Amino acid sequence: MESFRPRVIFSAAITLDGKLATRSGDSKLSSKKDKIRVHKLRSKVDAILIGKNTVKIDDPLLSVHNIKKKNPIRIILDSNATISSSSRILKTCSKIPTIIVVSKKAQKKNLQKLEKFPVQVIVCGNYTVNIKKLLGILKKKGIKNILVEGGGTTNWAFVKENLVDEAMITITPYLVGGITATTLVDGDGFSTVVKSIRLKLKNVTKMKNEVILHYEN
Numbered sequence: 625m626e627s628f629r630p631r632v633i634f635s636a637a638i639t640l641d642g643k644l645a646t647r648s649g650d651s652k653l654s655s656k657k658d659k660i661r662v663h664k665l666r667s668k669v670d671a672i673l674i675g676k677n678t679v680k681i682d683d684p685l686l687s688v689h690n691i692k693k694k695n696p697i698r699i700i701l702d703s704n705a706t707i708s709s710s711s712r713i714l715k716t717c718s719k720i721p722t723i724i725v726v727s728k729k730a731q732k733k734n735l736q737k738l739e740k741f742p743v744q745v746i747v748c749g750n751y752t753v754n755i756k757k758l759l760g761i762l763k764k765k766g767i768k769n770i771l772v773e774g775g776g777t778t779n780w781a782f783v784k785e786n787l788v789d790e791a792m793i794t795i796t797p798y799l800v801g802g803i804t805a806t807t808l809v810d811g812d813g814f815s816t817v818v819k820s821i822r823l824k825l826k827n828v829t830k831m832k833n834e835v836i837l838h839y840e841n
Contacts, residue, residue: 629759631769634791638808639798647802649681658794658834667693670767675778676702685712687720695720701753701778703727705734717743725753755781780811786821791839
């Protein structure tokens with residue numbers, strides 16, 4: 625892994641057919657036991673990163689529950705700075721450190737809205753967030769590792785640039801189908817298998833009716 629950037633760890637629960645959620649956005653896939661595992665994982669990283677779509681659909685807190693450890697920094701990719709003022713992320717940003725990453729095309733009125741909240745705004749990229757540049761900025765801020773819990777679009781932004789160091793994926797026992805349902809990695813995709821990222825299987829853990837796959841680059 626390059627020293628100029630933090631270590632990037634993918635974390636997700638997917639269905640047997642590779643979906644992160646159903647076509648309506650229902651992503652309640654993990655068991656209670658797996659959720660506890662994820663919170664332990666969160667407690668060990670410096671930051672958690674998601675995209676604006678995950679904020680809009682799931683309205684997550686991205687905090688650590690039932691573990692007496694400091695919450696990691698929350699990083700939201702939001703090119704246009706359109707995150708809702710009523711989101712739980714903004715409502716709790718006085719208690720949990722939060723970074724909103726926008727592009728240069730973000731409208732002034734949207735940026736002014738963010739000024740009302742105790743969040744740090746990073747402008748990075750012309751039309752969309754420049755992931756490589758962002759990781760360099762975050763490393764300089766002392767962030768050594770990031771847990772990416774994004775949707776298919778955010779995940780592709782990292783995959784296409786070969787910026788994935790680890791992947792911890794829970795396979796849940798559901799088949800949901802749906803051509804419009806979000807998969808682990810969406811975007812344009814690679815044209816051939818040879819061009820894609822090939823990870824090495826480090827560990828497999830069976831947990832009742834789920835399997836956790838741990839891969840490394």
